[in-house]
Amino acid sequence: MKTGFRSQFDSAQDYDLFFRVIEQTQRIHHIPRVLYHWRRSESSSAISVRQKPEQLEASRLAIEAHLKRRGESAHVGVDWRTHAFCVRRRLLEAKKISVIVSTCHGLELLERCIESLTNRTSYPNYEIVIVNYDEFHGASAFPSHFPYRTVRFSGEANDSALKNFAVNQTNDPWILFLGEGIEPIERDWLTIMAEHVQRPEVGVVGGRLLNPNATVEQAGMVVGVNKTAQPAFHGFPAEHPGANRQLQVTRNCSGVSSACMLTRRDVFQEAGGFDESLEGALADVDLCLKLRHAGYLIVYTPFAKLCWHRAPSHQIDMKGEAIMRERWAGVLRRDPYYNPNLSRERADFSLGK
Template sequence: MNLQAKRMKELFGYAATLTKEQGPVVMAGRAAGFFKRRFLGKRARYLPSAKALAAQRAADTSDFPVISILTPLYNTPRPFLEQFLDSVQNQTSPRWQLCLVDASDEAHPEVGQLVQARAAKDPRIVYRKIENGGIAVNTNAAARLATGEYLALADHDDVLAPHAIYCMGKALAHTDADFAYSDEALFRKTPAGAHVAHFKPDYAPEYLMAVNYICHLAVFRRSLFEAVGGERPECDGAQDHDLFLRLIDEMQRTDPKAKPLHLAQVLYYWRVHAASTSGGTDAKPYVQAAARRAVSDHLAATGRQGRVEDGLFPGTCHVVWDLPEPGPLVSILIPNKDHTDDLEKCLHSLYAKTFYDNFEVIVIENNSTDPATTAYYKTLPQRYDRCRVVGFNGSFNFSRINNFGRKFAQGKFLLLLNNDIEIIRGDWLTQMVAEASQPGVGICGAMLYYPDDTIQHAGIITGLGGYAGHSHKYHKRGGSGYMFRLATVQDFSAVTAACLLVRTAVFDAVGGMDEAFTVAFNDVDFCLRVRDAGWRIVWTPYAELYHHESKSRGSDEEDPAKKARFAKEQARLYEVHGREGILRDPYYNPCLSLDYEDFRESGDLRRLKDPQ
């Protein structure tokens, strides 16, 4: 079956399930959204309705904090500057101050003239001419003009959404957050023609170390900005990335659980042109070195030991964590029933290619019927060091089998591994152990490919298809993915148990795997319970393996008993974690589709049209 046919089959299958469970009205709404997204244009797609904007203008915002917008100017083209100033002055909330510092050269006096003419009519606009000290120095100069309780960063060639100050002000007034950020959209000429949005996850610390996904619009307390000393000139090019890391470090110094607030609204329009970083870091080559400096200093400030390298794509970083020698013992649990060819391929690649050598292998035998399997098992201890077989006699239950195997494990870490996995990169286990050893991390998952080098697993997103799905499934190997999410170490709510590394202490603390999930969703449930216990789940693209999926057991699609069991486990997922707990994954934006794994926009963007 080709890829398109497979996707269509999955889509119609999901449509049938949605109609049965939630009714034809919900299904019709999803279908309308799909066709709107597929066949209609995106003009003004992210702007609120006129009714919503009018309601904001009429609202009492006197309890909202004043937000001082910091914007350095430098030879700004007049059309860009006029659009920017208009976007600020046309805000639906009046609770703003615009702090402009002008480092333009003598050949561009019109920049100051234009701004001073506006400032003469609007006292909320504050202007000062300065010498050019670079973006960080200039931003700090703008901050010294600020009187608002909060500061916001905006570039001189970009545009604020008309409801940016209203939405931020309302959120800050109601939550008293120290730091908040929103989604953004890219545009070339006018915001009405925005061609793509950056729909971001909630705060994701590992992802933020790898790339500055927060960007715009970022708003934070002025006192917090002053406490960290403002922006640092030595990180020019990645000064905002550096600032965000230091702001969060300062927040967590007194409250380790503190984190930025994410508003899933497009509140900022980022202009794409030849000299902007929105067009790629090739426009500013020094960005890469500055980003490495920012992350390295963050590691030093938080006492973490690692080396920061360039990531897989420009604009990204990769932290290579220090590990002791030898590393902690890893107990690899491999359930198996017959299929010795698959198991042999798995073990051979494991022992032949893996650089990390402090591991033991526990093959969990589950009711094999082929006499040759028993003979094969007898050869394993002699052929593969630290490998043994333990017998599990119950019916197939993936959760129970792994819980049984854990009883024989001596390692500080457990690696749940399918018998149809084949190693690609020799440092795969080194990378996983290093990530899972970091403070606060309980689980690490890997990049898994189908044998045709398309992606099988790059993290699990809850809510996809109504329950859970794999990020970027079927994408070709080697891409960067949505906002570099195929190419950076990052946070997820869950990862597949086909290759899942977990601290043994964490496994035990949550009671292992829930044996009521016999086949499906056991890994999702397990990861969610670990997450809810306060641990983070991390996925790394630097651990690469092949997964010969479905070789261990047959397809469930045509077997009525298996379909009934699958439906029961779907229902249990909702029972245990709540429907909203599944459909709202904090590491996936609510404006992205739940029907596809490729991070396309949802057909239903009503939240953007009516921010109420």
């Protein structure tokens, strides 16, 4: 590694240095204390990054150089609205995806989901698998111009068992769990998620889930907030930047929802699937934490936008909460992606009391 700062990255020389450091080691630790106050002047980018537009270009070039050294083919762009960077990786192979849609709320919601999925998905290689309980008989009857197949689960009502069963009825290398109330907003959503799941270090990818009223339902999950976990930026306007633009940038997090969760089959099986003693959001977080413990990253991307009709209410599962506190006590005390100085009541990245 070339040592020190490099003049071709002036105004972003520290950014370039940090990239070269993380390419050499993972022994990097964060001290959650205010140890340095950034000086501010009228010409400082601390006031506005537009004060030094060359800094954005130097930073973009540092990201490009980092990706090139890692052998990753990607395009790095600047979102001028937020002044954040957007990295679009080249999809090496559009592997086949089993899109597993579990249903229990009736035919109308399911039909809307499937029709929007087929009309607003540019990804070329996927199959739709509808899984439902034996007592639900509508899924095999509704018309669709896109082929799909239906599998029936005869066990007791258990959301986690239903999903595990559905996975065992498929054999594609990648798996997408999709809630029946989910509708894609833009056609490239699944391609964007696939760009990340192809990375060996990534275990699970989730998107930005919005409510019909254009507010955020979920942008990843933060653990240890409001007991076990809470969706990040819940209730924020859909295009709000969030604290430090966290709502609008691709980032690692501790969990995402299985309402829209893309993973690789081998990774899912390595984790043992969903824990059938847990359901709903707790089962989702548990799966993600198992993958984090195994060394995989959980990625949230805001560029895969979907609308979530009829999102479930946030009910308290005392038994499930107890299991999570016993199993993940250390992580619940300190989410590695959420500064301990931030709020423990709301997962909105605001300062705590």
